[in-house]
Amino acid sequence: MEKLSSNKRKRRSIKNKLLPLIVIAMVLPLLILSILNYGISNKVLLDSFKNNSKEMAYQMNRNLNDMFMEIEATINFLSVDENMKDLVSLEEKMNSNDDAKEKIKEELDRTKYFSRKMIDNKVKTGNGLFSIYVGSRNKTFFANSTNKAGDMAGYDPTQRPWYKKAMENPDKVVYIDPYVSPSTGKLMFTMAKTLKGNNGEILGVIGADITLDNFATKYKDVSMGHSGVLFVMSPDGIVLSHPDEKLIGQSVKDQEVFKVINSEKEGFKEYTFEGKHKYTSFITNDKTSWKIALSFNTNETANELNTINKTNILIALLSSIMGIIFALYISRMITKPLKVLEDGINKAASGDLTEDININSKDEFGNIGNAFNQMTANLKSLIGEIVSSAKVVSENSMSLRDMSGQTSSATTEVAYTIGEIAKTATSQAVQTQRGMEKSEQLSESIDEISKAIHTVKEVYDNVTKLNSNGMKEIEDLTSKTALVNSETEKLNEVIVAMDTSSQKIGEIIETIKSIADQTNLLALNASIEAARAGEAGRGFSVVAEEIRKLSESTAYSTEEINKLIIDIQKRSSNAVTSISATKDTLGKQIGAVNGTREVFGEMYKSIVEVSNYMKHIEALNKTMIINKEDIVEAITEISGASEETSASTEEVSASAEEILAIIEDLSASTNKLSELAENLLQEVNSFKVE
Template sequence: MKLKHRMLVSLLGVGIVPALVITLLSLNTASSSLETQTFNQLEALREVKKSAVERYFKTAEGQIITTAEIPSIADAMASMTQAFTNLAPAQNATSSSLVRYYQQNLTSKLQTTNNKTLPSAQALVAQLSPQTMALQNAYLVNNPSPVGEKGNYQTSRQLPAYDRAHQAIHSFLRDVQAKFGYYDIFLIEAQRGTVVYSASKEVDFGTSLLTGPFQRSGLAEAFKQGRQLTDGDAVIVDFSPYSASANAPAGFMASPVYRNNQLLGVLAYQFPIDRLSEIMTERDGLGQTGETYLVGSDGLMRSNSFLDPEHRTVFASFMNPSEGTVNTQAVQRAINGEKGIDIISDYNGNPVLSAYAPLTAGGLTWAIIAEMDVKEAFAALNALELSVAVIFVIAVIGIVATAIIFARKITRPIGGEPEEMEKIVQTIADGDLTVSFNQDPNATGVYRSMREMTKNLTAMVSDIIGATSQQAAAAEQLSASTVETLTNFEAQNAHTEQVAAAMEQMTATANQISSSTSSTADAAEKAREMIHDGDSQVSLAVDSMRDLVARLQSARTKSDSLVRSAEDISGILQTIGQIADQTNLLALNAAIEAARAGDQGRGFAVVADEVRTLAQSTQDATGEIAQLIENLQRDSSDTTQAMVDSADAAGNVSERAESSISSLKQAVMAVEEIADMSLQMASASEEQSLVATEINQNLEEINTMTGENRQAMDQITQATQDLSALSQVLKGHTSRFHCQGKLA
């Protein structure tokens, strides 16, 4: 994968992953916040509804207790009880009319409602006392108001005593019923449990709750508990189907009626489901799927359901418990006294947010539930998720565009792939300058700089290689010239030693001639022969001196050539030094460029540092060579001057040798005329001795200069060897590099 693509992937990862994490965290936070908010809302609604229900029961308790303590209620209870007791028995016609009334308005409705076999109208009427039949006949059968409105009847005009008592209290209790929404209000005498008054006038009116057809009803239970209470207390009996009200679920509240601490009876309220359902079905804050409802300990509804009006109204729940029972986790926990919130499945099997709590009032234990469908509760979250998804997509597009721009900006200064550049740098570090570069004219950054630097480095190393070869050749030539000069010096030294030996012999002969002048005549012939020998030796000396002069001239010429070669070497060394300076500068520039490239240019920085070290070594070596060449030039100048002096001395020796030849010739002549020229021979011998001494001295000087010249040539030889060694070192350094397909 290319660097640009890797950078793009990295930048996308750096941008998208945090954005995704932030998005998920935001959604999670929003979900938690929304869940918490919804739960808080449900809890608030639950508590509001719970307070309203509790307040309703508490108000009802206060109302029934207050009403039971009103003196007129006690008076009505006493007068109605007395009037009921004194009622005349009903006629047979009355019994049959009641049977028809029951059949039309009670048993047919009961049979249709719960689809169960119930007692017949005749059986129900048979359980009525004569007084009950008389009372129901007067206020039910003969009441012109339709069923449900029988309570509007103020007086029957058939039962005078009861009618008076009824008329005295009925308006008041009907007002209480209407004002507070009770379904019915009862006055029940204490002894037989007879319902001596009913505000709504249903079939329970006038019946005994101890022996009559409704003795197992909720009203009978309320009466039984109510008459056990003390004055100022009240009791609530839970909902149950009440057959007198067509089996509609009904709850009852009862409070004893005392007068002068004597129990007269019980005041009872039948509170309908409507008021509780009105409280619980208030829709504010519940949306489309939210609801609050009440459930009894039996799992049946105590308020109508908003979401399942078919099976889970209070009436439907009691009529068909198999379908109307609510047995969710929330209900179970609330009935067990727990209070909390949770996500559960509701009675329809849908996931809901549920806030539940127990509700206790007057001995009742119900569950109050506030729930909302998860889908609706998190609908805002779904919308938020969609919005966040759109924002995330837009952000991703922006991140991708930004990543592409940044990837281009980051990779453009590099100009190439780091792996390729690293491979190129490693190849150059290994000494191969023939590495191939992309010749794209649009190349940028470090890659283009590396290409130009490699090109310049190749040219520089090629120049160094050429200069090194020239330097090595010059060193070899200088070494050969030095060897030849040493050979000439050795030959010159040998000839000089021969001349010195001859001159010593000549000096001895001259001394002998000088000391033997008294016997010259006798030894003239021998002297002549010896002089002839001396003449030959002197001729040889002259020839040797001439040869010495010629060789010294040749040595001088070669010394001059050596000086010129040393000057040429100095020029070459200056060129090498300039190249080394340029190399050092290029290496420094390369190191700077590599440092700018960071980690990607580290390998090239190593190469640049190696090249700069090599350039510095070259500078040091050329400096040492320049110093040696300077010493060589100085020694060569001294040698040349010594050679000039030696040549002059040799010339003088040659001239004097020729003079010696002339003297020897004169000696020959003197020997021939020895008799006459003894004194001249002695003088000539002395002169010869002096000349020989001088020649010996000159030869000693020549010997001395020859030794000095040899030492100088030894130094030149050593300098040449050092120059050759430095050339080999430089060649070894440059041999690491391949230029133009050849090994340097």
């Protein structure tokens, strides 16, 4: 058991704690620095690759521009050369002048010879020039030795893209996107410019085919790091230059690299190609819109970083070994004086205060040793005093225990008496509280009655107002009914007069009808007499016919008027009947209005009586409210006094109980003090001070 305890103490020793702490304190910063160094190195290497790849792409772009400038210089030179102009002008003269055709042909052949020799020399200068040629506006074609006109029978240069684009951009060298030549199978592109005469008139276009073989070969071995490759791509995704010759001339339009590079004019992007993650720096050539790019694998920096990691690991291992050695030395310096202190403290803990400890150092450990020796000396003196005091405490605690017993009995009787008084005071307070609650309920009931009386008064005032308004409305209704009755009498007289007039009109209509019938009869007789008179009575016959028609029309109109008069007479009769019924109704209405007036009069008398009663009730209610407030105030004062009395009694009772509890606690504490004094003497005697 002691061996196990010893092993535990060793595991918990300061030496075992200091050793890992010191090692961690030395190794952890190195580990953090290594991680930071790795991240910074990775960024620095990536920035270095980024800058180098960007610079290489820029350099290749400059080289391309230099090549383009040289070829442009050649084309610009040829576009102003007199021999090139004569090729077109002499051809046109020969076709338009039959008389001097032979002479012009000789001069043209001589010009072709010198021109072909000149452009052959230009082609041989390099820069990838494959052929130089001229297409005239008359659809003739002239080329250097590698591309003879005789091989181009039926060829119309004016329909070619290079000719059209140059014509669209006069005085400017234009570039045609790369293509595979059908005759050679080589990848090439075309540059062209208009050819102008001395008068500024466009004679045709000078073109130059440039092969990309030399260009691709020249930059085939250009690389960066282990995986960096430099390549050129046309705007439509055709690979123009690449270390892998299989890719040259192939389209990568569907690949991610095309989408990434084509998204911006220049930049540094990440993409995936054939399952590998890559970075690329790219730039766009301003003349051709070609994309020059340098791509490398994203893990290109891994080798450099591995070297850095190995160095960091080696430094960390060496630092750990040195840290362990240093930690062992430091922990030994610290634990040796601690061991001396531990032995001295263990003896003091077991009660042996006779030995001092000796630490020969002037640091904190030496100060602790001196302080420990001083502490043991003070403990010796203190223990002697404690022994004397414990004896005195033991004797006094016995006397105090007897006195506390007597006091406890007397206090118990006082507490019982005060408790009975408190019960009585509490009961009185409860009864007073109930009276208070009843008075509050009475007060609330009186308030409700007061509210009801106020509401009844408001209703009464409203009824009085409505009764007054009703009387006014009845008076108004009476006057209007009388007016309606008067107007009805007048209307009846008018309708009777109208009925009389319609009867007279009927009689007149009958007379008119009789006259019309007689006129019709006379017209008929006149027609008969006119017929008898023959030709002499024809005019009279016409007049008689017109009179007959007029009499028939009059008879018809008279009949219609008669129908209207009969209808008016019927309506007049109905109106007279309705007016009579209306007069009867008005008579009944006048009787009802008079009856209503009498009812409102009786109602007004009742309201006046109710008003007198309401005033009396309101006066009684005010008196009741005043008395209610006096009762509530008196009961409230009684309740407050009862509660104060009850509270005071309860406080006295509680104080008595607290005193009793304190005395009981004092008695218990006295007993415990006596026991502690005896135990203290036993414990103090266990110390060895001599």
